[in-house]
Amino acid sequence: MSATSAEHATPLLLSPESVNPLVAAARPDPSAGTRARPQPRRLIVAITGATGVAYGVRLLQFMREMPEIESHLLISDAGVLNLHQELDMRRKEVEALADVSYNVRDVGASIASGSFQSDGMIVAPCSMKTLAAVANGLSDNLITRAADVVLKERRRLTLMVRETPFNLAHLRNMTSVTEMGGIIFPPLPGFYHRPKSINEMIDHTVGRVLDLYGITHTLTPRWAGMKADSKMDT
Ligand SMILES: Cc1cc2nc3c(=O)[nH]c(=O)nc-3n(C[C@H](O)[C@H](O)[C@H](O)COP(=O)(O)O)c2cc1C
Secondary structure, three states: HHHHHHHHHHHOOHEEEEHHHHHHHHOOOOOOOOOOOOOOEEEEEEEEOOOHHHHHHHHHHHHHHOOOOEEEEOHHHHHHHHHHHHHOOOHHHOOOOOOOEEEOOOOOOOOOOOOOOOOOEEEEEEEHHHHHHHHHHHHHOHHHHHHHHHOOOOEEEEEEEEEOOHHHHHHHHHHHHHHHEEEOOOOOOOOOOOOOOHHHHHHHHHHHHHHHHHOOOOOOOOOOOHHHHHHHOO
16 A cells, blocks of 8 residues: 555544544443433532621531531632631631532633532622622632522522622622522521520521521521410500
8 A cells, every 4th residue: 555545544433532632522322321420419608708607507417417418618718818808717627518619710610510519609798799609600710600500590599698788789789689580699698586696687587598498497487377375565
């Protein structure tokens, strides 16, 4: 065979797999079957720089006691500041509560893709800056990208927004997120269960957030109706 004809023959001998190993990887292995192993429940938790980082920490502490839930944690730089300011906690201590932690600048991490399966995401607490980014599809870091992915995949996104009072931009951004299917959950304490400590108030709120994900817990006392003597006085 002449060199010229061999050169012509070579491309015919090349399979798509030998040209690109990704093609081979994508081909189903007939012996492997198609059933994936069951996934644990996965929740992404982000702590941003609004006051109330205790909500995020409490969520992580709760999930740590639940081996069936895998927690994936993100903390913004301002969130780290508030962990110091409000709880005297360092980033590493909080990260130790989570199953997996990410750098907010790592926009190539697994949770930046819709192919990463999760039950959704909770931003606890959520600053007005992060709210604004999510409301406008501005995926400028891994927190806002992960939230964007959760929304596009129609999974549950809860933003525990915290500011007071609100300006019109805040209110409009909350409306936008709600229109996209996200849940705006300002951590506003209730008093009807007569909390005896800040921890009880936090647990009550965290429990109501967990309710949104169908996670069973005993953090929130359940309302059983008014006491009879309260009704008598009306
Ligand atoms: C002590 C402290 C408390 C803050 N509290 C709030 C707050 O309650 N709500 C808010 O939207 N921003 C608050 N901020 C400002 C945010 O941290 C700031 O806008 C930051 O850029 C948010 O960035 P992030 O969303 O990436 O965490 C606070 C900042 C500090 C230092």
